[in-house]
Amino acid sequence: MKKRYKSTILSCLIWGSGQFFFCKQRLKGLLFFAMQAVLVSIELNTGYWINYFAGQIANFKIRLYGGFFTRGIWGLITLGEVPGAKGDHSARLMIGGLIALLVLFIFLAVYVGNILDAYKCGKAMENALATANTKQSRSKQIKKKYPYMILFPVAVLLLFITAMPILFSVLVAFTNYDSNHIPPNTLLDWIGFQNFARVFNSPIWTKTFFLVLRWTIVWTICATFTSYFAGLLQALILHSPHVKHKALFRSIYILPWAIPGMISLMVFKNVLNEQFGPLNQFLLDIGLISTRIPFLTDSVLAKISILAVNLWISWPMFFVMLTGVLSNQDPTLYEAARIDGAGKSQVLLKIKLPLLMHATAPLIVMNLSFNFTAFGTIYFLTGGQPTEPSYQFAAGSTDILISWIYKLTIQQRMYSMASVMSILLFIFIAAVSYWNFKRTTSFKEV
Amino acid sequence: MKKKLEWFFIHLELIVVALLVLVPIAWIIISSFNRGNSLASSTFVPEYLTVDNYIRLFRETNYGLWFFNTLQVAVVNTIVSVFIIMITAWIMSRFQFKGKKASLMFMLLISMFPSFLSMTAIYILFFTFGLMNKPLALVFIYSAGAVPYNVWLVKGYLDGISSEIDEAAYIDGCSYFQSFLKITLPLSKPIITYCAVSQFMVPWMDYILPNILLTGDRNKTLAVGLFSMISGKENSNFTMFAAGAVLIAVPITILFILFQKFLVQGIAAGANKG
Numbered sequence A: 001m002k003k004r005y006k007s008t009i010l011s012c013l014i015w016g017s018g019q020f021f022f023c024k025q026r027l028k029g030l031l032f033f034a035m036q037a038v039l040v041s042i043e044l045n046t047g048y049w050i051n052y053f054a055g056q057i058a059n060f061k062i063r064l065y066g067g068f069f070t071r072g073i074w075g076l077i078t079l080g081e082v083p084g085a086k087g088d089h090s091a092r093l094m095i096g097g098l099i100a101l102l103v104l105f106i107f108l109a110v111y112v113g114n115i116l117d118a119y120k121c122g123k124a125m126e127n128a129l130a131t132a133n134t135k136q137s138r139s140k141q142i143k144k145k146y147p148y149m150i151l152f153p154v155a156v157l158l159l160f161i162t163a164m165p166i167l168f169s170v171l172v173a174f175t176n177y178d179s180n181h182i183p184p185n186t187l188l189d190w191i192g193f194q195n196f197a198r199v200f201n202s203p204i205w206t207k208t209f210f211l212v213l214r215w216t217i218v219w220t221i222c223a224t225f226t227s228y229f230a231g232l233l234q235a236l237i238l239h240s241p242h243v244k245h246k247a248l249f250r251s252i253y254i255l256p257w258a259i260p261g262m263i264s265l266m267v268f269k270n271v272l273n274e275q276f277g278p279l280n281q282f283l284l285d286i287g288l289i290s291t292r293i294p295f296l297t298d299s300v301l302a303k304i305s306i307l308a309v310n311l312w313i314s315w316p317m318f319f320v321m322l323t324g325v326l327s328n329q330d331p332t333l334y335e336a337a338r339i340d341g342a343g344k345s346q347v348l349l350k351i352k353l354p355l356l357m358h359a360t361a362p363l364i365v366m367n368l369s370f371n372f373t374a375f376g377t378i379y380f381l382t383g384g385q386p387t388e389p390s391y392q393f394a395a396g397s398t399d400i401l402i403s404w405i406y407k408l409t410i411q412q413r414m415y416s417m418a419s420v421m422s423i424l425l426f427i428f429i430a431a432v433s434y435w436n437f438k439r440t441t442s443f444k445e446v
Numbered sequence B: 001m002k003k004k005l006e007w008f009f010i011h012l013e014l015i016v017v018a019l020l021v022l023v024p025i026a027w028i029i030i031s032s033f034n035r036g037n038s039l040a041s042s043t044f045v046p047e048y049l050t051v052d053n054y055i056r057l058f059r060e061t062n063y064g065l066w067f068f069n070t071l072q073v074a075v076v077n078t079i080v081s082v083f084i085i086m087i088t089a090w091i092m093s094r095f096q097f098k099g100k101k102a103s104l105m106f107m108l109l110i111s112m113f114p115s116f117l118s119m120t121a122i123y124i125l126f127f128t129f130g131l132m133n134k135p136l137a138l139v140f141i142y143s144a145g146a147v148p149y150n151v152w153l154v155k156g157y158l159d160g161i162s163s164e165i166d167e168a169a170y171i172d173g174c175s176y177f178q179s180f181l182k183i184t185l186p187l188s189k190p191i192i193t194y195c196a197v198s199q200f201m202v203p204w205m206d207y208i209l210p211n212i213l214l215t216g217d218r219n220k221t222l223a224v225g226l227f228s229m230i231s232g233k234e235n236s237n238f239t240m241f242a243a244g245a246v247l248i249a250v251p252i253t254i255l256f257i258l259f260q261k262f263l264v265q266g267i268a269a270g271a272n273k274g
Helices: A003-013 A017-022 A026-046 A049-053 A068-078 A090-126 A135-172 A194-201 A203-239 A246-253 A261-271 A278-285 A299-328 A331-339 A344-372 A375-381 A401-410 A415-439 B002-032 B052-060 B063-094 B100-111 B115-128 B135-159 B164-171 B176-187 B189-205 B208-213 B222-230 B238-258 B260-273
Strands: none
Touching: A003 A017, A003 A090, A017 A026, A017 A090, A026 A049, A026 A068, A026 A090, A068 A090, A090 A135, A090 B115, A135 A415, A135 B063, A135 B100, A135 B115, A135 B135, A194 A203, A194 A415, A203 A246, A203 A299, A203 A344, A203 A401, A203 B002, A246 A299, A246 B002, A261 A299, A261 A375, A261 B002, A261 B189, A261 B222, A261 B238, A299 A344, A299 A375, A299 B002, A299 B260, A331 A344, A344 A415, A344 B260, A375 A401, A401 A415, A401 B115, A415 B100, A415 B115, B002 B238, B052 B063, B052 B238, B063 B100, B063 B135, B063 B176, B063 B189, B063 B222, B063 B238, B100 B135, B115 B135, B115 B208, B135 B189, B135 B208, B135 B260, B164 B176, B176 B189, B189 B222, B189 B238, B189 B260, B208 B222, B222 B238, B238 B260
């Protein structure tokens, strides 16, 4: 039999043995073997397999005697078997199972790498190329391995802190995790697509969902474009040659952007307070109104107030970016147009604006996706209030999807439905981002 | 005449907008020096000014602790995040390896998922590993959350720097990591500044995660502590809140204005990268 097959088969059974015995790569072989040893010892140390094989356990159950991996996978599949029993906490079993799967996944990658490597080095031995283990080929090998060595810890961090929780919340959407099923007293069950079906089939869910979605979309579009055009207008006005103290105005206008947004939102929540807020008091004092205006407690006014506050906070960003674009523009372009007989307004509408829009289009898209999930703006100003009878499940008339999801989780403990909403929201964002991203060049350069 | 009128209206508009910007800011600053506790009692033209609210802020609440907690998280988060971002982006930009495209796409995908949607899992994870009530543990989430988007951003920046210098350094006997430290990092100061400043600001602004992960009053971050002062119905702590808000907004605003140039560049680059 050829060396490459021998080496491969041996490495399939005992990791690194092909490299060790056939390829004279002792250290590498030992490292692969150490990985296998770690994998097996984790399972053996956390479980009772040895006792089982010694015949000490008559009635073997993975639930009680399984190791880290087998018990993890058992937990993920069954979500626990005995309600209220210690260790049968469904949500934790799910997380434990996911972690076990991810760790297994990493080991699997090492295993596959081990087999491929065994094949390769066996082949190299046949061709007697391994003797040419010169300095150059070694440095080349380092260059190949280097990225993996550095990225490994980063990948672990991302997998466990970012990807694992996302996977968990996706999985929760397929369970009955809600206020009636709270582990550890009750077990969770897999219920397939029932939750998704509820959003579209059950009238109260459907109605609330589409009401919230409608305002989310209206909010996203209005919030972005009001800020954009306010910034544009102000940039154009400040850019006019009549203005002398440009720097002064500029440094005033930038303030709302520089102040932490959260602080501004909390302040405006008080400014707009119906009973005690200074704005109502001021309007009363100058005699403009006779009764106090419910800025944040009337469902229509609240929406307008939110948009107005958002305008105050976010127009300076567009203002600064557009000022930058304006001052970088080539003035000869406009002169040429003027010589050709274009009026002032024609230059503005036909040349200046389209150029500006083109330069800042990506910024608009970015802001759209930001506003789509602008939790803070809603939460700090109104908390989604006021409530209305047509809205169910704690949703208020100013709630956008993300703030509603927060309420479903924290107040209503409808974890599974919150997950369904999260997935729908994610699909929305992902679609828009993907479309936006595909147009850009950085995608093609990867 | 027409010119003068135009001049007048332009300046009128500019001044009105400036007032709209300044009045709320002035109001909150004045409120913080107001006597009395409540929102209703804080007037625009107070008869007395006092620093009582600032003193009470430190005597009666854990403001000092909150500030220290947040500062601690901010500093550690900045260092950890910037290091991870830079080294990952450097690898992604300078090396060719199998699975590179897949990992970049993977990062892009998870960067689209708002991190707080997975709060239930993070809660359980923190609970299981005993990380609840430890402000510094937030760094795990912040840094892991910052990696995907910023790696894309920095990778784009590094792609724009010629790699010939690196090659020359390798020939001169420089190791990979040395070239990263001595060549790549100094050349990417603007983008490092952007990442550092934006990561430094995250803990001051974030509310949700600290709100569910840090329960004791002494462990809170500033955002959570401040909001707790005004989330009650009576707004009885309003002037104290105002003092707290001013005290935090001033340094952050100054920081922002100092690094404005880098932030603008970073945002422009981010928008163009998607």
